[in-house]
Amino acid sequence: MRILIPGGSGQVGTLLARHLHTSGHDVTVLSRHPQPSPWPTLPWDGLTRGPWVAEVDRSDAVIHLSGRSVNCRYTPENRRQIFDSRVKPTLLLGEVIAASPTPPKLWMNASTSTFYRNAVDEPQDEYTGELGDLPSQRGTHEPADLPETWSFSVDVAHQWEQALAAVPTPRTRKIRLRSSMVMSSDAGGVFSVFSKLARLGLGGTQGSGRQFVSWMHDIDYCRATDLLLEHPEITDETEGVVNMTAPEPLPNREFLRILRQAWGQSLGLPATKWMLEIGAMAMRTETELILKSRRVAPAVLLKHGFEFSFPTWPEAATNLVTRLKRAV
Numbered sequence: 001m002r003i004l005i006p007g008g009s010g011q012v013g014t015l016l017a018r019h020l021h022t023s024g025h026d027v028t029v030l031s032r033h034p035q036p037s038p039w040p041t042l043p044w045d046g047l048t049r050g051p052w053v054a055e056v057d058r059s060d061a062v063i064h065l066s067g068r069s070v071n072c073r074y075t076p077e078n079r080r081q082i083f084d085s086r087v088k089p090t091l092l093l094g095e096v097i098a099a100s101p102t103p104p105k106l107w108m109n110a111s112t113s114t115f116y117r118n119a120v121d122e123p124q125d126e127y128t129g130e131l132g133d134l135p136s137q138r139g140t141h142e143p144a145d146l147p148e149t150w151s152f153s154v155d156v157a158h159q160w161e162q163a164l165a166a167v168p169t170p171r172t173r174k175i176r177l178r179s180s181m182v183m184s185s186d187a188g189g190v191f192s193v194f195s196k197l198a199r200l201g202l203g204g205t206q207g208s209g210r211q212f213v214s215w216m217h218d219i220d221y222c223r224a225t226d227l228l229l230e231h232p233e234i235t236d237e238t239e240g241v242v243n244m245t246a247p248e249p250l251p252n253r254e255f256l257r258i259l260r261q262a263w264g265q266s267l268g269l270p271a272t273k274w275m276l277e278i279g280a281m282a283m284r285t286e287t288e289l290i291l292k293s294r295r296v297a298p299a300v301l302l303k304h305g306f307e308f309s310f311p312t313w314p315e316a317a318t319n320l321v322t323r324l325k326r327a328v
Contacts, residue, residue: 001229004059004104006030006044006052006089007066011189012182012221016063019222028055046089049096056096061106061229064093067160071285074149082156086110087163094167106232108175108225109164113214113245113296115157115178118150120210123249125299126178126238132157149288173232173240180214180245180296182221183316185323195324198260204268206276207287209253212295214245217310217319224298227306234304243298248312252290255313262317 008017008029017039021027027039030052034041044052046066056062068085072078090109097103116124117132124130132154161176183191197203216224224244228235235242250258260268271279273291280287298306310316 001060002026002028002058003229004028004030004055004062006062006064006093007046007110008063009033009035009041010065011184011186012179013065015182015184015186015218016065016222016225020225023226028059030055046085047092049092053096056093056104057100057102059104061108062093062097062104063108063225064090065110066090067110070153070156071289073281073284074152074286079152083159086156086160090160090163091166094164094169097169097172098167103169103172105172106175106229107164107169107172108177108228109160111161111164111176111178112153112157113178113180113243113294114153114292115161116294116296118293119295120212120293123295123297125297126241126243127299129296147288149286150292153288153292175228175232175235175240175242178241178243178245178296179221180216180243180249180294182218182244183215183320184218185320185327186218187327191320192324194256194259195263195321198256198263198265198268201265201267202269202271203256203260203265204270205253205256206271207252207273207291209251209256209270211252211291211293212249213252213255214249214294214296215255215313215316216244216246217308217316220246220308220310223309224301224306227301227304231304235300238300242300243296245296245298246308246311246313246316247298247302249295249297250313258314259317262314262321 003020003025005013005017009031017027017029021039029041030044031041034043042052066089068081117130181190276287
């Protein structure tokens with residue numbers, strides 16, 4: 001297939017482009033900062049048309065992954081960038097695809113499992129999951145004392161998906177990828193951050209430790225993408241929604257204990273909520289990324305027979321640690 005990946009130069013985009021390229025697909029990446037790679041990478045700003053529009057016309061599928069990192073303080077300027085880097089490129093792609101004489105048959109657009117409520121009690125899936133509250137709906141599904149920043153993230157998710165739906169593309173099927181953290185051995189990814197804490201003896205329980213961590217091994221993320229490219233119709237029952245996540249989310253306490261074991265580290269100093277708040281300020285990030293409970297289940301993938309290579313965290317952590325050690 002001819003596959004276009006706007007915003008494909010980040011961690012997830014790179015591992016996906018590498019997988020699809022190695023599998024024999026004709027891959028092209030669009031990036032604000034093109035770098036040499038085994039596949040063509042064209043410049044785009046996510047705001048204006050350019051020569052890249054011709055790639056839309058010749059593509060069988062578009063997988064859009066643009067978005068400024070949320071690993072930052074939610075200042076007014078950072079919030080604007082988080083919104084704009086997701087919503088504006090999505091609207092632009094909708095306009096280009098709608099106007100294309102030969103539009104792609106499939107458009108997969110990144111979204112986030114943060115869309116779902118702060119759940120500890122039961123998993124949230126595509127069929128029964130409750131969505132998190134918008135700022136104007138505080139307390140509808142979730143405790144009213146939750147930090148305002150958590151509602152901001154839900155608002156981003158809503159507007160991101162609304163942008164995907166905003167422009168009709170009758171000849172192009174749309175899929176919303178509500179992804180959890182993708183764990184990869186590539187440098188700079190979220191797994192390397194958790195691993196650094198574990199290896200330094202700082203990977204103990206964070207906050208109460210009861211909040212759930214949803215995750216997905218990079219190999220399964222790529223294999224699930226393969227399935228959606230071949231059978232996009234499996235999302236029809238959920239109006240194009242698919243949860244890209246492993247079937248076994250687990251509490252933060254267990255998640256970190258297993259990671260420490262994989263690294264052979266017995267020490268793991270815990271961090272209380274107030275300690276995390278101070279650390280987050282020092283690191284210019286938000287505690288929501290650690291403290292919000294994300295208990296998400298991949299009902300669509302499981303219903304349609306997807307067999308995870310790494311369904312549980314112990315085997316995934318062991319595999320990723322082994323790969324990281326080999327890369328050093």
